[in-house]
Amino acid sequence: MRALLTNLLVVVILLWSHEASVAFAEETQPMASLSLNGVSAILIDAKTGQVLYEKNPDEQLYPASITKIATGIYAIENGNPDDIVTVSKNARYEDGTRVYLGEGEQVTLRKLEYGLLMHSGNDAATAIAEHMSGTREQFAAEMTRYIKEKTGVQHTNFTNPHGLHDDSHYTTASDMAKIARYAMQNPTFREMVATNRLPWDGAEWKSELINHNKLIRDYEGATGIKNGFTDQAMHTLVGSAKRGDTELIAVTMKAASSNMAYQDVAAMLDFGFENFETVQVTKAGEEFLRAADTQGEAPDRFVAKDDLFATVPIGTEPEVKVTARDELSITAGSLAITYPLERITPPKKASLSASGDGQAEQASAGDVPVSRYFLLVAWLALNLFLIAVTIARARKQRRIRRRELQRKVW
Known part of the structure; x- marks a missing residue:
């Protein structure tokens, strides 16, 4: 009896664990084996959002200037492009890459958005933030709430509009792909990040903006989006391209060099276009x-x-x-x-x-088949039967002992 019960229990456990292991293997099966340089990377379909490749997609890292994707779409969707922005001293002397705004210079919000997204102007980012929210910090808080509401990202926190280093300013490759996908649905944003050259007539700088994103010039079908760098973030890049009816978005973060970042994005886009297509189902x-x-x-x-x-x-x-x-x-x-x-x-x-x-x-959804429920019930029933037999034997032994005692007494 005990041997039968033990064998049945082993069968139940094996059946249960076998199906669970198969489901787990299917969920974790890799979609591709690309050799990438970045610590974290992801490739998605821009229309459907489906993930085609990922590498450490949820690791929190510093974004550097790809932060400006969020800044740009927030400003485009919540600001008036014809507003006249007066450049502050803070904006004039902002660190890093600039479009050389002059203190007191008056510029339209639209022009600042081009300077932000094409030339990665940190001074443009600060001027936008101060105009819309009063301070960079307040703007970043409002932008973070807005982006989370619109895209559902969960591992992102922005403390400034430009991406200069702050320990509390972070995101993930997965979140950046979602933010970029949302931003690329806006025609104005798409136009700005796809613009290769633009004349710039400023108070202190008269030149031509050349898009810092090399994909625009070097990758077939490129539609955007933004690159970035700081010492702590290293090289980050969000790239997009469209061929036929399929548009893809690739993100790489913390690559050791600019060339490595572009190699990562190009490799992911190549992989996507070679293996997948977007189809209309209905x-x-x-x-x-x-x-x-x-x-x-x-x-x-x-x-x-x-x-x-x-x-x-x-x-x-x-x-x-x-x-x-x-x-x-x-x-x-x-x-x-x-x-x-x-x-x-x-x-x-x-x-x-x-x-x-x-x-x-x-x-x-992971429900248990009826056959396994039957085996489990059978095993429990055998347990109850064994307990009943044990109790019956114990009672019988007690009756035998009482009779033997009665015979000795007589």
Whole structure:
């Protein structure tokens, strides 16, 4: 009895652990083996946000001037481009890269945004911050809240608008990819970061701005975005490029040299364009059906509220289905994305058993198969049976001993 119970317990444990290990292996399977220089890196599809490659994506690092991506989109979306900004002494004497603003010079906010995003002007960043929020610190706090609200980033904190070093000023490659993706949805921002050259007529400096991001000139289809450097952050770069209907965003952080940073981004973009494409799965208004839970019922009907896209390996036809959560699940190889759908038919009363997609959705969410529950129940039942047998034997032994004592007494 004990041997049977032990063997059954071993079987239950093996079944349970085997399925868990398979799921873990699938989740951690690497998407590519690129040799990159940066400590942290990520590649995403700009339209869908799907991750195509990552290396330490959530490690908190110093961003340097890629901070200006956040500064730029915040200023564009919350400021008036025609505002006249009066340059302060603080802005005039800001450290690092400058567009050589003069103290008291009056410049439009739009012009400062070009100086910020194209030439990485720290003086332009400070002038923007003081104009919009009074101080650099207040601007940074407001910008951080805004970026978190718009993009959902969780590991980012900005203490200034330009990215000069501060121990409390940090982000991650994953967060920067999300911020850049959000910013690139704004046409004004896209235009600024894609501009190669721009005449600059300032009070103290008359010249031509040349975009500091070399990708604009050196990489086919480049659309942006921003590079950065400080001694502590080392070299950081956020790059984007578009070929056909596919646009990708790559981020590398803490590379040892500028060339290494550009090599990282180019390698990731090359990998993305060689292996993946963005496809439109459905148009707004298209209907989808989900099989009914029981026979005789009409299928549930849903509609897509927007045009829906997915990133897939080139030449792959994605699998599309409606889940038990009223979402459209799109799967292609190791890539998957879900979108909420709008229900057309009223929801049915909850049933005791799910069917079809419902069971598949529960299984994919980590629910335990019925067969394993049965084994567990059987094992518990055997435990109870063994306890009952043990108690019965003990009672029988006590009765035998009492009879022997009675015989001795007589």
